Amino acid sequence: MARLSALQLYKLLPKTNCGECTEKTCMAFAMKLMERGVKAEHCMQLKGDKLKKLREVITPPVREVVIGKDEQAITIGGEEVIYRHDLKFFNPAAMVLDISDTMDEKTIKSRLDFVRNYKYERVGKILRLDGICLRCATNDKEKFLKTVKTVCQNFDKFIMLCTLNPEIMDAALEITKDRRPLIYAATNENFKEMSELAGKYNCPLAIHSENLDEIGSMTKTLSNAGFTDIVIDPGFDFENLSSVINKLEILRKAALKDIKEFSFPVMVSTVGLKNLNLGENAAVFEALSISLCLNRFVSLIAFHFNEIYSVMETLTLRMNVYADPRVNPTTEPKIYTVGTPDENSPVLITSNFALTYFAVAGDVESAKISCWLLVMDTEGLAVLVALAGGKLTADKIKEAMDNSKVENLVKHRKLVVPGYVGRIKGAIEDATKWEILVGPQDSGGLGDFLRKNWTGGGLEVKTK
Ligand code: SF4
Numbered sequence: 176m177a178r179l180s181a182l183q184l185y186k187l188l189p190k191t192n193c194g195e196c197t198e199k200t201c202m203a204f205a206m207k208l209m210e211r212g213v214k215a216e217h218c219m220q221l222k223g224d225k226l227k228k229l230r231e232v233i234t235p236p237v238r239e240v241v242i243g244k245d246e247q248a249i250t251i252g253g254e255e256v257i258y259r260h261d262l263k264f265f266n267p268a269a270m271v272l273d274i275s276d277t278m279d280e281k282t283i284k285s286r287l288d289f290v291r292n293y294k295y296e297r298v299g300k301i302l303r304l305d306g307i308c309l310r311c312a313t314n315d316k317e318k319f320l321k322t323v324k325t326v327c328q329n330f331d332k333f334i335m336l337c338t339l340n341p342e343i344m345d346a347a348l349e350i351t352k353d354r355r356p357l358i359y360a361a362t363n364e365n366f367k368e369m370s371e372l373a374g375k376y377n378c379p380l381a382i383h384s385e386n387l388d389e390i391g392s393m394t395k396t397l398s399n400a401g402f403t404d405i406v407i408d409p410g411f412d413f414e415n416l417s418s419v420i421n422k423l424e425i426l427r428k429a430a431l432k433d434i435k436e437f438s439f440p441v442m443v444s445t446v447g448l449k450n451l452n453l454g455e456n457a458a459v460f461e462a463l464s465i466s467l468c469l470n471r472f473v474s475l476i477a478f479h480f481n482e483i484y485s486v487m488e489t490l491t492l493r494m495n496v497y498a499d500p501r502v503n504p505t506t507e508p509k510i511y512t513v514g515t516p517d518e519n520s521p522v523l524i525t526s527n528f529a530l531t532y533f534a535v536a537g538d539v540e541s542a543k544i545s546c547w548l549l550v551m552d553t554e555g556l557a558v559l560v561a562l563a564g565g566k567l568t569a570d571k572i573k574e575a576m577d578n579s580k581v582e583n584l585v586k587h588r589k590l591v592v593p594g595y596v597g598r599i600k601g602a603i604e605d606a607t608k609w610e611i612l613v614g615p616q617d618s619g620g621l622g623d624f625l626r627k628n629w630t631g632g633g634l635e636v637k638t639k
Pocket residue numbers: 188189190191192193194195196197198199200201204217218219220221
């Protein structure tokens with residue numbers, strides 16, 4: 176169903192402005208509803224068929240599926256567009272590392288530690304993995320259950336249980352039922368038994384088939400029975416990536432055309448890649464495969480290699496794909512320290528576009544220079560754009576300096592501005608009464624620039 180405007184949603188609300196929800200007016204509620212900031216049931220006045228109708232119209236073309244419970248729960252799917260720039264993607268794809276019952280206990284614990292502890296900071300955001308895909312590779316019930324128990328004792332995040340054997344799945348679910356794991360997978364052969372298990376344990380179910388007609392038939396049967404916590408796995412062929420991408424595109428387009436059988440999040444598993452003889456290139460090849468899928472609407476990826484460089488690359492890409500294109504990434508406008516600045520150290524100014532701030536701070540830090548870095552509010556625009564758009568002016572620089580009280584931090588009255596800002600140097604001097612030094616256009620040159628032009632001292636980084 177096409178995305179409804181706030182006005183269309185408002186028409187479905189009681190329009191009493193009673194204020195019993197989180198908002199003061201129904202229109203404010205409708206606007207938040209459109210951005211998924213509230214749920215239909217948060218309107219205290221809506222009941223019965225009217226609530227049902229509202230829920231129906233706000234259900235995204237790709238349904239949301241919640242895996243896990245309480246604070247460990249993650250939501251996948253819930254998407255409304257093919258191209259991110261048409262709106263945004265709402266729920267980042269879950270990334271789960273493979274653990275199998277063929278691994279020894281030490282390896283299992285080390286992989287669990289990796290998922291639990293690995294984190295990577297990029298432009299102020301902490302990027303992490305989401306959980307594990309626990310595979311029964313032996314088809315040995317006792318062995319798998321032993322692995323399941325080890326995992327449950329040492330790990331509390333998202334779990335996906337993988338076996339095509341319903342009897343083994345039933346026993347594993349008995350151990351993990353409180354965590355609401357993802358059941359992987361129902362196929363044409365075990366569909367009846369696996370769907371019964373999904374109902375019995377109230378767990379989401381992955382449907383696997385390389386044939387889209389078969390997938391459609393299985394999801395239709397489940398939906399008709401009222402079960403919609405479904406994840407689709409159309410398979411992953413390493414030797415035919417174009418067909419994989421093709422299928423992923425077909426599935427997203429079908430969901431957006433309101434074809435109910437395909438209105439579910441899609442997953443892929445690249446775990447089988449470890450069986451190919453790719454030697455040292457295997458992790459790189461897997462990272463490339465994951466990248467292709469992340470760019471083509473996948474909501475969950477099970478993977479095998481946990482080399483830092485490959486995980487870092489895929490998590491960074493995921494962050495970029497799921498960033499909201501309508502909102503510039505920003506840093507809080509305030510004065511930051513780099514190194515150990517004192518009253519003689521230079522004062523630099525830049526915009527609050529996050530990428531600019533992290534580039535400038537990183538370049539000065541790696542040049543081993545101490546400084547005060549004043550980040551001014553340019554509404555998330557980079558320096559040149561802010562300058563052209565009137566968000567970085569002499570008066571605004573003066574205002575940022577006053578707000579930060581930078582004059583109390585240093586004895587000198589010298590400000591280093593980015594190279595692009597040189598054209599308004601005179602206006603800044605008039606507004607601030609400070610001497611303006613025009614720095615390089617590229618922050619990579621700040622180290623050399625300051626060593627050559629800064630005469631007041633305070634550049635060195637002191638050891639504490
Ligand atoms: S509870 Fe419902 S009727 Fe009352 S203000 Fe909120 S949206 Fe409007």
